[in-house]
Amino acid sequence: MGNRKAEVVSIPHAESLLHADCEGEEVNCEISPYSSRRAPGEGPCRTSWFIATLRLSSGISIVLVLRGPHCSIQEKEHDATLHPKLRIPMSKEGTLLTTVEFQSSSRNTSLHMHLGGSVTFDCRFALAPSSSLSSLEWRRQHQGSGRSLFRYQVGSTDPAAQPNVHVDVKELLGSGDASLHLQGVSVGDEGTYICLLSTPLHQAQHIIQLHVAAPPRVRVIPEVVSLERDVTTTLTCNIAGYYPLDVSVSWTQKTPEDDTEIPLSNARFSSHRQSRDGTYSITSYLSISSATARAPATYSCHVSHVALAEPISVSSHLKPPKQMGSEGLVGGFIATAIFIVVLFIVLRRRAAKPKSEQLLRASE
Structure with a gap:
């Protein structure tokens, strides 16, 4: 419909609009006729109104209500230069001068x-x-x-x-x-x-x-576990307090011999639970068998969520089976010796008790 010039009310965020190309922003502009309540006293050649919407990719939004020229009866009778569809008067250059009657904006x-x-x-x-x-x-x-x-x-x-x-x-x-x-x-x-x-x-x-x-809170239980023979240990990863629902949970294993963490696929999951405040929680379980596990090792629970700038990783450390060293042997020997001495004293007292009772009867 040609060019338009806005007057009376200033356009907000003009600097952002002017330098949008320099900032690498996209500008979207829409202009359309606006049907308003007809002003009292207007004749058959009523004022033309338009609404223009400007949007920047940065989030700025501007709405302009534009008022076009009020055509006169003479212009209508002599069929002045009118827009072919809108039937409003235009200049010889094909432009339309409008004024801004009402503008609103949001960042x-x-x-x-x-x-x-x-x-x-x-x-x-x-x-x-x-x-x-x-x-x-x-x-x-x-x-x-x-x-x-x-x-x-x-x-x-x-x-x-x-x-x-x-x-x-x-x-x-x-x-x-x-x-x-x-x-x-x-x-x-x-x-x-x-x-x-x-x-x-x-x-x-x-x-x-x-x-x-809401970002999730993540905790792995237990934090440290010892590997025992013929025992299956279950690690629990509790993920709670997150919103929205979508959350990604995975497990990895890493031993001193591994260059990188090894993904694990044998984890089990509970169903999503929703608390009173609307946030969600879920629990993941990882079973470690002494027949296949290697110790020492680190098992990590990784959680990704839209509210997190980067994933959260919480680990549990698997220790090798306890071995009896020299200090343990000495301690065990001392404990055994003490037990034998105590047992000897108790048995000796029990053996001496009947003899003392016989002597007491003889004296009577």
Whole structure:
């Protein structure tokens, strides 16, 4: 539809848009006619409106409501240079001059947060002097259901808000900051957040995805185990407190003779368990047989998860069977000698007891 020039309301993040190519970012721009509530008093040649959406790969999103020129009856009657489809007046160069009546922006289209943290959903706006804000609403949608988190009607006394969410109404009315603050992020807070701004004539919205993640806690039991003959030892790897569900668990073995860790495929797994806070846990079992195992060796449980910057590895150390050394022999000899001496004393006392009883009877 040709070039457009925006006036009246400044476009936010202009520097990021200007230097997007230098930063290696992608810019997506969409412009389409906008159907607004018809302004009172407009005749058959009504004002043309457009909505433009700019998105940067970095996450910045900008929505512009553009107002085109108001054609006159004379232009309509004389069939001035009109766009063939939109039927709006254009210059001889084929350009259309528009003004920005309403703009809103957000720095985020997707956020990733750990459980228990605090997050701010950025949403800001600016209006032309001829327009004013009517209402702000924040909604959350997830898996087919939605609910209102915050709603404020300009002129009302108090906004309607859910627990743990907050919008600064003074900043909203003063600087156009409609950002939503959420404290104590839980698994149940994951979803799509929508910032819906309304004026008497227009509406604009921003959509922000919140992804919640919790890293797993990993523990191997026992940490140290001795290899015994004709005994099968089971190592347990407990993985708990992670979200979302997908987790990868594997075992490896490494002896002093091995250059690298050797993957093991004989591990067993429990089913996934979900706790009250929405996080998951799973247990992996590895059986070590004295007939096939070599000691000393290190058995490691490796866990990968989206909430981890790198996999977690926790190990159990397998020691060789206990051998009796010289110190052990000496200790065993001493213990045996003590036992023999004690046994001799006890038996001697028992043997002497009947003789003493006979002497006592004779004296009577």
